Amino acid sequence: MKITERDSLSAHLATAGVVGCASPAVVSxxxxxxxxxxxxxxxxxxxxxxxxxxxxxxxxxxxxEGMSVESARRASGRLGSAKARIDGVLVSVASALRSAVTSTGVSVAEVSSIMSGEFGGDRRDAQALVTLGEQLQQAPATGSVLSSGGVSRDQAGVIARGVGGVAGHGVAGGPGRGGAGVAGGGTDFDVDGSAAAGDADAGSVRGRRGR
Structure with a gap:
């Protein structure tokens, strides 16, 4: 018997407890x-x-299929911004979970296990969220721009790891201006070069998003 995509999805969701959980109405x-x-x-x-x-x-x-190029372009940008905002919330959740878990004496490695077990099973991605949360503690302006949808999660990670060097020497696209390798995707940002060299957050990060 041929197994269809719908069969596979139904089996996966049933295993995860997403479907098949409905019960008759019960009077309290x-x-x-x-x-x-x-x-x-x-x-x-x-x-x-x-x-x-x-x-x-x-x-x-x-x-x-009937969308115009302009409408599709605009939707792409705004949905990308929304996705970045969700990633920002996920980073906050990972940080909160890290604090809760470590306060009980449990290893921080358990955080990625808990998060990956909730959806998808990708421990590497869950650990990346935990790591980014730790990095953004030293770069709060970058975290704020991520949460507002001004940069993507990957961009926030690049900035958080090396914003001091970016502020001092610039990146592709000009001094202090995010080039294609960092900003990309129609989003750009400025890093205030007036911040002292080595400052973890290098001043302010100003994002521009399509909202």
């Missing part, structure tokens, strides 16, 4: 006081629900 027998005493919804969960609702609406759009 708890008292009003017990219901009122239940914990308030996690605000992060509520925001994630809203985010997924928005993404679901993209799935309901008409065929993409």
């Amino acid at each position: 027998t708890r008292s009003p006081a017990a219901i009122a005493a239940q914990p308030a919804p996690d605000p992060v969960d509520l925001l994630l629900d809203e985010l997924h609702d928005v993404l679901d609406r993209f799935g309901g759009l008409p065929a993409w």
Whole structure:
């Protein structure tokens, strides 16, 4: 019997507990006081629900083939910026998880294991998030620009690791100006060269995003 892509996805999602979890409606027998005493919804969960609702609406759009070049270009830039903002949130989550895990005496290596076990199973990517979070502690301006969608996650990593050298010597594209190797993708940024050499955050990073 030929196994289709849908069969494979269904099996994967069922294993992950994403589908097949629906249950008949149950009438609550708890008292009003017990219901009122239940914990308030996690605000992060509520925001994630809203985010997924928005993404679901993209799935309901008409065929993409009819998009104009300008519309597709604009959508590409804005979605790239949105993806960078999500990466910024993921870095914050990794940093928070790192603090929570290490405060209990557990090795920081457990953080990547926890994150990769939640979705995708990519421990290398999870570890990269943890590492970037550590680097951005010394480069808060870069972290702010990532969170606002002004640079991509890869660009933020490059800046966080070597922004002092970039400020002092510049990169391809001119002194203090991100060239194609760093900025790329229609996004550019300036590193304030007036910062002292060796400053971990090298002054301010000003991003420009398509919002």
